[in-house]
Amino acid sequence: xxxxxxxxxxxxxxxxxxVILPLDMDxxxxxxxxxxxxxxGKEKSDxxxxxxxxxxxxxxxxxxxxxxxxxxxVEIEKKPSRIIPHAVGVAEILWAICPRERIVAFNEFSAxxxxxxxxxxxxxxxxxxxxxxxxxxxxxxPDLVFMVFYSGxxxxxxxxxxxxxxxxxxxxxxxxxxxKQILLIGKIIGEEENAEELVKTINRSMSKxxxxxxxxxxxxxxxxYDEGGYIPGKISNFNSICDIIGAVNVGGEQGxxxxxxxxxxTLLSWNPDIIIVPTGSGLKDQLMADKVLSYxxxxxxxxxxEIPGVYLRVDSQFILLSANLLAGIVYENEF
Amino acid sequence: MKMNFKFFITKxxxxxxxxxxxxxxxxxxxxxxxxxxxxKSHLFKIILMKLKLFTGVVNExxxxxxxxxxxxxxxxxxxxxxxxATAGCIMQGIFKNPMASPGVIGVSSGAALGAVLxxxxxxxxxxxxxxxxxxILASLMTLVLVYTIATSRGHTSxxxxxxxxxxxxxxxxxMTSFVITLGTREFDVGRVIIxxxxxxxxxxxxxxxxxxxxxxxxxxxxxxxxxKDLNILMIDEETAANLGVNIRFTRxxxxxxSSLLTGGAIAVSGVIGFVGLIAPHxxxxxxxxxxxxxxxxxxxxxxxxxxxxxxxxxxxxxVDLKIGIxxxxxxxxxxxxxxxxxxxxxxxx
Numbered sequence: 200x201x202x203x204x205x206x207x208x209x210x211x212x213x214x215x216x217x218v219i220l221p222l223d224m225d226x227x228x229x230x231x232x233x234x235x236x237x238x239x240g241k242e243k244s245d246x247x248x249x250x251x252x253x254x255x256x257x258x259x260x261x262x263x264x265x266x267x268x269x270x271x272x273v274e275i276e277k278k279p280s281r282i283i284p285h286a287v288g289v290a291e292i293l294w295a296i297c298p299r300e301r302i303v304a305f306n307e308f309s310a311x312x313x314x315x316x317x318x319x320x321x322x323x324x325x326x327x328x329x330x331x332x333x334x335x336x337x338x339x340x341p342d343l344v345f346m347v348f349y350s351g352x353x354x355x356x357x358x359x360x361x362x363x364x365x366x367x368x369x370x371x372x373x374x375x376x377x378x379k380q381i382l383l384i385g386k387i388i389g390e391e392e393n394a395e396e397l398v399k400t401i402n403r404s405m406s407k408x409x410x411x412x413x414x415x416x417x418x419x420x421x422x423x424y425d426e427g428g429y430i431p432g433k434i435s436n437f438n439s440i441c442d443i444i445g446a447v448n449v450g451g452e453q454g455x456x457x458x459x460x461x462x463x464x465t466l467l468s469w470n471p472d473i474i475i476v477p478t479g480s481g482l483k484d485q486l487m488a489d490k491v492l493s494y495x496x497x498x499x500x501x502x503x504x505e506i507p508g509v510y511l512r513v514d515s516q517f518i519l520l521s522a523n524l525l526a527g528i529v530y531e532n533e534f
Numbered sequence: 535m536k537m538n539f540k541f542f543i544t545k546x547x548x549x550x551x552x553x554x555x556x557x558x559x560x561x562x563x564x565x566x567x568x569x570x571x572x573x574k575s576h577l578f579k580i581i582l583m584k585l586k587l588f589t590g591v592v593n594e595x596x597x598x599x600x601x602x603x604x605x606x607x608x609x610x611x612x613x614x615x616x617x618x619a620t621a622g623c624i625m626q627g628i629f630k631n632p633m634a635s636p637g638v639i640g641v642s643s644g645a646a647l648g649a650v651l652x653x654x655x656x657x658x659x660x661x662x663x664x665x666x667x668x669x670i671l672a673s674l675m676t677l678v679l680v681y682t683i684a685t686s687r688g689h690t691s692x693x694x695x696x697x698x699x700x701x702x703x704x705x706x707x708x709m710t711s712f713v714i715t716l717g718t719r720e721f722d723v724g725r726v727i728i729x730x731x732x733x734x735x736x737x738x739x740x741x742x743x744x745x746x747x748x749x750x751x752x753x754x755x756x757x758x759x760x761x762k763d764l765n766i767l768m769i770d771e772e773t774a775a776n777l778g779v780n781i782r783f784t785r786x787x788x789x790x791x792s793s794l795l796t797g798g799a800i801a802v803s804g805v806i807g808f809v810g811l812i813a814p815h816x817x818x819x820x821x822x823x824x825x826x827x828x829x830x831x832x833x834x835x836x837x838x839x840x841x842x843x844x845x846x847x848x849x850x851x852x853v854d855l856k857i858g859i860x861x862x863x864x865x866x867x868x869x870x871x872x873x874x875x876x877x878x879x880x881x882x883x
Contacts, residue, residue: 426659427726428736460729462736462848464603465569467595477722481659489737490602494595508722 220527221411227404227523228316231516234295234397249276252386255379258348259370259434264456266370273366278389279343283336285354286347287315288371288514292381293345295516296393299324304339306330313508316517333357345384347371371514373439374405381516397516404519405443408526412445413533421529422449422471422497423511426480428463432456436514436521437475443522446529463491470495473529478505504528545821546831553834557612560841564608565600567849572596602740610738610802611844612837613746615809617799619836620754622810623829624792627764628785629692632818635810636796639699639789640676643706645800646731648672650713653727666745666801673797676702677789690782733806733858735844742802749798753791754833760784760791761825768823806858808865809836815869839865 253272260267281303284290290309293302294317303326310327312318321327328335333354336344344358344365358365366387368380378398385394423437424430431437431448432455441448449471450459461469474497476482483503492498506528510521566577580597582588618636625634636642648668649658657664680702684695714731718724757764763784766774774781799806813836814828821827843860 425725426722427729429722429725460736462569462603464599467599468569479656480722481656485659485662489739490598494598512721 218524218527219531220523221408222404222523224520224523228517228520230400230404231397231519232295232317234393234400246278246389248278248389249274250386250389251275252383254383254386256367257370257376257379259372261457264434273387275343275387275389277342279364279387281339281341281343282388283339283341283344284309285330285336285345285350286368286371286514287512288377288380289345289347289368289384290321291315291317291515291517292384292397293388294320295397296381296385296390297388301388303341304328304336314512316509316513316515316520337361337363343388372434372436374401374443374518375439377401377515377518401516401519405522408444408519408523412526413530415533418445418447419473419529420447420449420452420471421473421475421525422466422469423475424466424482424486425458425477425511426482428460429458430455430461431458436518437511440518440521440525443519444526444529446525463489467491467495471497472502473497474503475506475511475525475528476503477508477511479508480505546827549817549820549831550834553831553838556838557834557841560838560845561608561612563845563849564611564841565604567845568599568604570596570599572600606738606740606743607735607844608841609743610746611735611840613743613750614735614799614803614806615813615836615838615840616833617746617750617753617795617836618806618809618840619813619832620750620757620829621792621795621799622812622836623814623825623832624757624764624788624795625810626814626818627768627825628788628792629696630768632815633811636792637703637807637810639680639695640702640706641673641793641796642800642805643703643710644676645669645673645797646805647676647706647710647713648797649730649801649804650710650717650727653730654713654717654723658726662739662741663745666742666798669801670749670794670797673793673800674790676706677793681786681789688782690785729856730804731858732856733804733861735803735857738802746798746802749794749801753794753798754829756787756791757829758826760788761829764788764825765823768825803840804856804858806840807862808869809839809861812865812869813839 251272251274253270256269256271258267259265280301282293282297282301283304284293284302285306287306287308290302290305305321305325305327307327307329308314310318310321310325315321326339328339337357341363344363346355346365346367348367348369350367355365355367368383370376371380378401381394381397381401382391385391421441422430430450433448433451434457435448435450438448438451441451449469453469474486476486483505486492486503487498487501489498497503506524510524513521565581566572566574576593576596577600579588579590580592580600583590583592583597584601621636622634625636625638626632628634629638646669648671649665651672652658652665652668657668680695680698681690683698684690714724714727717727763774763779766777766779767781767784771781796810813832817828817832817835821831839861840857843857843864847855847857847860
């Protein structure tokens, strides 16, 4: 149990208030970042390239709210040594499991602390390209580009034309899918041991957090309220974070699948115990000042908390940091 | 003694009566239904209590939901409809063109750019009135710009005004797109901008009512002051000048009021299309071109249109359909139907 001074309990980001967290945040972040070092020495040297990797490719169709799964096999000719991740989550995973000299460039969001937990390190390490700078990506002459579902077909086509190998990772989001992707990335880049170690670290940390959670008569109902009144549902990383800490994501509970917009009257009828808003959005003041919401439990008991956006957008092993932080907020003074 | 009621039975009075009935029904449905169930008997008690006509006990939560949640949404919707329809009447009258609407001289695009900038720069998150003020100011600035371009040696050319409006629409539209592109980098901001551009009456408050009420009252009051001159202007400028109408002043004033109406409406509701084009058309087809009757009745139709569109979005469709999309989906085909059916009739202006 540790005290951690963050701005999450404050309407104004400049104020710092102590939050009791289940695990030390810096220690947890280090554990989730330095897996590569922990597995060093255990690496198999007898791997023969090319390797064939069979995997389940998962995509999420947000129009029908269904997952499509398909078994695929890919052949990797040689151990990739010039890797480019086209998404923040992949960059964070690679940073943990892959020797850093093999990562040749990062996209701009990986260098932005609003989006990425390793932004400072990425900025120092560089180089950084903008998401649409396909020419720059080609110019780095990578031997593997990791793409995700939002990378875009134009980007894929450009890579095809330049004969640059790429790998489409598909859906990221829940803790389960993140663990699956970590293992897959490990196989693709020949760092299976590090990947397995990272998954073990995730499981260990998750178990540590869960063991520290208090036993309640009924779970806390938490709602994430984003700008424009958007609420995440069942298929969102927020839902996964809530699952880890034994809380109920009110959006998911009320039947929201992906994201939907709700009015304040609906919000009152859902009556969450706690509302989470992104830091700097001004939403806390707006919600606190709303007359309709003044009757909701969260407003009545001043349970609207600001969390930096990076904790809410996370799609990597650092989802554990979000779970650790949310546990501190949800189970305030109950550890 | 035998009363002669024929005086009251005119096309205008029948249309006004029908629209008023629809308005009252729409208002009742808007206030009565929502995600929080409220008994109808409570509804009337709450409204009467808020109007100081009842002193009994009401449920506080229900009273707040109705008075601070549903009522502002209803009134904002109604005022937006009135504003957009009136602005359409003015534009169609000044330009003597049934295709004219507040959008043609770039006023709507200007308001949209102002609002999008307010969201992107974070002003909208800090203050409730920042977005409306930015939208109104930007719409007026666009009007001044387009008017300056079209005015030479004291004479404002209508064709140049229209062409300058088209060009400014493109430029301002491109600037809005650029801000959207910047906004999408911050996913949340991009989503708010796009939602707003599709028209949104969600979570309107009394502050929004005061903003749009002030622009609507000021602009409609001013428009009604010039309404006779607008009728004369629609004949031709020479006749208007012979009849003592100060053409330049009248036109400037009416354009200002039209921009104020459009800016005020867009400021509180986002971009809601087709109302300014369709409401004047339908009413003109039924009662004629006299703006003294056309403006109030078209305004009423605009209000009814928006209130029912919002009801449809909120209570029936219940998916993430935005009111601006719905008005365009309903208004566009209807407008095409009218055009095809009354091709000849629309050549009257």
